[in-house]
Amino acid sequence: xxxxxxxxxxxxxxxxxxxxxxxxxxxxxxxxxxxxxxxxxxxxxxxxxxxxxxxxxxxxxxxxxxxxxxxxxxxxxxxxxxxxxxxxxxxxxxxxxxxxxxxxxxxxxxxxxxxxxxxxxxxxxxxxxxxxxxxxxxxxxxxxxxxxxxxxxxxxxx
Numbered sequence: 001x002x003x004x005x006x007x008x009x010x011x012x013x014x015x016x017x018x019x020x021x022x023x024x025x026x027x028x029x030x031x032x033x034x035x036x037x038x039x040x041x042x043x044x045x046x047x048x049x050x051x052x053x054x055x056x057x058x059x060x061x062x063x064x065x066x067x068x069x070x071x072x073x074x075x076x077x078x079x080x081x082x083x084x085x086x087x088x089x090x091x092x093x094x095x096x097x098x099x100x101x102x103x104x105x106x107x108x109x110x111x112x113x114x115x116x117x118x119x120x121x122x123x124x125x126x127x128x129x130x131x132x133x134x135x136x137x138x139x140x141x142x143x144x145x146x147x148x149x150x151x152x153x154x155x156x157x158x
Contacts, residue, residue, distance in 0.1 A: 020045055020054050020104050023083070026111035033118045037089040037096065039111060043104050046083055054105045056080055058087050061099035061110075089113075120145055 024042035031037045047053045058078055059067035070087070072078055077088040085104065089096055092115050101110040124142040131137055139153075 018044070019106060021107045022102075022104075022109045025109040026100065026102060028112045028114070030114040030116065031092050032116045033093060035092055037092045037113050037115070039087040039100055039102070039113075041085050041102055041109055042083050043085060043107070044083070046080065056085050057103045059101040059103065061101065067101060118145060120148060 021044050022041055023044050024040070026039050026041045029037050029039060043054070045054075056078070058070040060070055062068050070076055070078070075090045077086075077090070079086045079088075085102055087100065087102065092113075094115050094117060097113055097115040099110055099112050101108055121144045122141055123144055124140070126139055126141045129137040129139060
């Protein structure tokens, strides 16, 4: 009878890659119309062990609860600087208000954007007019906003 002994040495390496996760989550942002609204967050890594960059996707939650994917355009900028992920909304409007979501891999974070209306300010207020009964009087004032189309005039607060 022949006896054969096998001496096998081998090592098995298991590489378990950590999921991408947010090290800094989005925070709520509040701006006034026409200002730049910027969301910033940070992830723990920008690429997989294979060297593939994790895709970053931005969404805005619609009133019906669905999330609408955002795309770069003349007002919306999306950037990744190292591990920092940025969404910038230029020339913000009241319609931009809502919940914004950043998704990287299986991780996501969300925050709320509040857009406040530009207050109406009288650049040139009304001034008193003097005249005789039966004569015409012209009252003028100038406000800071060109988009105001409807104006109400009152006499003695009525």
